[in-house]
Amino acid sequence: MKRHLTKPKNWSTLLGTIMAQFALGSVYTWSLFNSPLASKLEEPISQVAFSFGILSLALAIASSLSGKLQDRFGVRNVTLGSGLLLGASLLLASYASNLWMLYLFAGVLVGFADGTGYLMTLSNCVKFFPKHKGLASACAIGAYGLGSLGFKYINMYLLTQFGLEQTFGVWGTIAMVMVIVGGLLMSDAPVKSTSNEQTPVASTPQPASEFTLAQTIKTPQFWMLAVIFLTICMSGLYVIGVAKDIGENYVHLSVATAATSVAVIAVANLGGRLVLGVLSDRVERVKVVTFSVLISLVGVASLLYLDLNSLSFYFAIACIAFSFGGTITVYPSLVSDFFGLENLTKNYGVIYLGFGVGSIAGSIVASLFGGFVPTFYMMLGFLTVSLIFTLIVKQPHHQAVDMNTYGEPAHHHSA
Structure with a gap:
C-alpha cells in the first residue's frame, strides 16, 4: 500500500x-x-x-x-x-x-x-x-x-x-x-527503508549495510573509491577544459579541426552517461567502473603513443570524455551499493570533493612541469593505479550492530 x-x-x-x-x-x-x-x-x-x-x-x-x-x-x-x-x-x-x-x-x-x-x-x-x-x-x-x-x-x-x-x-x-x-x-x-520493504529489492549486488559518514571514511574501500573518482575527474576535466589547445598545439591541427573536439567531447560525454548508467543496472557496478577506467587509459595512452591525426585525436579525447561522463553517472549508485542509501548524499559528497580537486590538479601539473606530456604521464600513472583498485576493491561488510563497524571488514578480507 x-x-x-x-x-x-x-x-x-x-x-x-x-x-x-x-x-x-x-x-x-x-x-x-x-x-x-x-x-x-x-x-x-x-x-x-x-x-x-x-x-x-x-x-x-x-x-x-x-x-x-x-x-x-x-x-x-x-x-x-x-x-x-x-x-x-x-x-x-x-x-x-x-x-x-x-x-x-x-x-x-x-x-x-x-x-x-x-x-x-x-x-x-x-x-x-x-x-x-x-x-x-x-x-x-x-x-x-x-x-x-x-x-x-x-x-x-x-x-x-x-x-x-x-x-x-x-x-x-x-x-x-x-x-x-x-x-x-x-x-x-523516505529517510529509512524498513526491513520488510528492503526484502523485495533485488539489486545486482547484495544491498549494503547502512554506513554513517564516520564509519565510511574508516574503510579502505572508501579511499580506493575516492582515488578512482579523483583520477577520472582529473583526466576528464583537464582534457575537456583544454581539448581545443591540445588539438592546436600538441597535435598541430587547424583551428577549425581542433574546435570540432568540443562537439566530439559533448557527444562522448553524454554517451558515457547514458550507456554506462543503463549498463550499471545490469552488470555489477564495480565492473562497469573497471571498464570505464580501462577506456580512459586507452584514451590517454593514445595521446602519448599514437601517431596523432585528427581522427586518432578525436578517438583519444572521446575515450576520456566517455569514461568521465559514465563514471560520474555510475558513482552515486556504486557508493550506495558499498555504504547504503541512507547517508548517500553525505558519503558521496566527500568523495565528490575529488571533482573539485581534479578540476585544478591537471592545470597545476601542466603549469609546474611544462605542458601536456608530463600531465598525460601523470594521468596514465593514476589510471593504472585506479584500474588495479577497481579489480581488488570489494564491498565492505558490517553487522547492523554499531559496535561491529570496523572489525568486520577485515575479517572478510574485503579490501
Missing part, C-alpha cells in the same frame, strides 16, 4: 530533478564568456578562465555540504534556495568590474549555488528508484550534460543578439525559474 502511494512522488521527483539538473548544467557553457569578459575587464583570458576552476571547486565543496542542508531544510527548500542564489549570482557576475569580483560572483557564488542543488537532488532522486539506480542516475546526470549543450546554443544566441550584461541576466532568469519549478515538483525520499 505504501509503495503504491509514493509512486506519483517518484515520478514528479524524477521530472523535477531532470528539470533542475538541465538548468544547473548550464554553468558548463562558461568558456563562451571568457573572451567577452577578458575584453570588458581588460585582463588576460587565462586569468578570466581561472574563475571556472574556482567555480568547480566551490561546486564540489557545496556538494559535500548539501546533505546536511537537506537534513535540516528538506530537498525542496534547499533546491529553491539553490535556484534563487544561481539567478542572483549570475546577475551579480554581469556587474563584475574586476577579477576579484568575478572570482567571487562567478566562481564562489555560482559554484556554491550549482553544487548545492546538483548532488543533493541527484542522490535524493536515486533513493526513489532502488531497483533502477543506474537508470535514475543516467536520467538526472544526462539532463545535467544536456543542459550544458542546450544552454551553449541559448547563450551563444544571447551573446550575439544582446550585450554581455543582458545575456547574464536572461541566462540567470531562465536557470533560476527552471530550478525553482523543478524544486517544487520534488519530495524528500
Whole structure:
C-alpha cells in the first residue's frame, strides 16, 4: 500500500530533478564568456578562465555540504534556495568590474549555488528508484550534460543578439525559474527503508549495510573509491577544459579541426552517461567502473603513443570524455551499493570533493612541469593505479550492530 502511494512522488521527483539538473548544467557553457569578459575587464583570458576552476571547486565543496542542508531544510527548500542564489549570482557576475569580483560572483557564488542543488537532488532522486539506480542516475546526470549543450546554443544566441550584461541576466532568469519549478515538483525520499520493504529489492549486488559518514571514511574501500573518482575527474576535466589547445598545439591541427573536439567531447560525454548508467543496472557496478577506467587509459595512452591525426585525436579525447561522463553517472549508485542509501548524499559528497580537486590538479601539473606530456604521464600513472583498485576493491561488510563497524571488514578480507 505504501509503495503504491509514493509512486506519483517518484515520478514528479524524477521530472523535477531532470528539470533542475538541465538548468544547473548550464554553468558548463562558461568558456563562451571568457573572451567577452577578458575584453570588458581588460585582463588576460587565462586569468578570466581561472574563475571556472574556482567555480568547480566551490561546486564540489557545496556538494559535500548539501546533505546536511537537506537534513535540516528538506530537498525542496534547499533546491529553491539553490535556484534563487544561481539567478542572483549570475546577475551579480554581469556587474563584475574586476577579477576579484568575478572570482567571487562567478566562481564562489555560482559554484556554491550549482553544487548545492546538483548532488543533493541527484542522490535524493536515486533513493526513489532502488531497483533502477543506474537508470535514475543516467536520467538526472544526462539532463545535467544536456543542459550544458542546450544552454551553449541559448547563450551563444544571447551573446550575439544582446550585450554581455543582458545575456547574464536572461541566462540567470531562465536557470533560476527552471530550478525553482523543478524544486517544487520534488519530495524528500523516505529517510529509512524498513526491513520488510528492503526484502523485495533485488539489486545486482547484495544491498549494503547502512554506513554513517564516520564509519565510511574508516574503510579502505572508501579511499580506493575516492582515488578512482579523483583520477577520472582529473583526466576528464583537464582534457575537456583544454581539448581545443591540445588539438592546436600538441597535435598541430587547424583551428577549425581542433574546435570540432568540443562537439566530439559533448557527444562522448553524454554517451558515457547514458550507456554506462543503463549498463550499471545490469552488470555489477564495480565492473562497469573497471571498464570505464580501462577506456580512459586507452584514451590517454593514445595521446602519448599514437601517431596523432585528427581522427586518432578525436578517438583519444572521446575515450576520456566517455569514461568521465559514465563514471560520474555510475558513482552515486556504486557508493550506495558499498555504504547504503541512507547517508548517500553525505558519503558521496566527500568523495565528490575529488571533482573539485581534479578540476585544478591537471592545470597545476601542466603549469609546474611544462605542458601536456608530463600531465598525460601523470594521468596514465593514476589510471593504472585506479584500474588495479577497481579489480581488488570489494564491498565492505558490517553487522547492523554499531559496535561491529570496523572489525568486520577485515575479517572478510574485503579490501
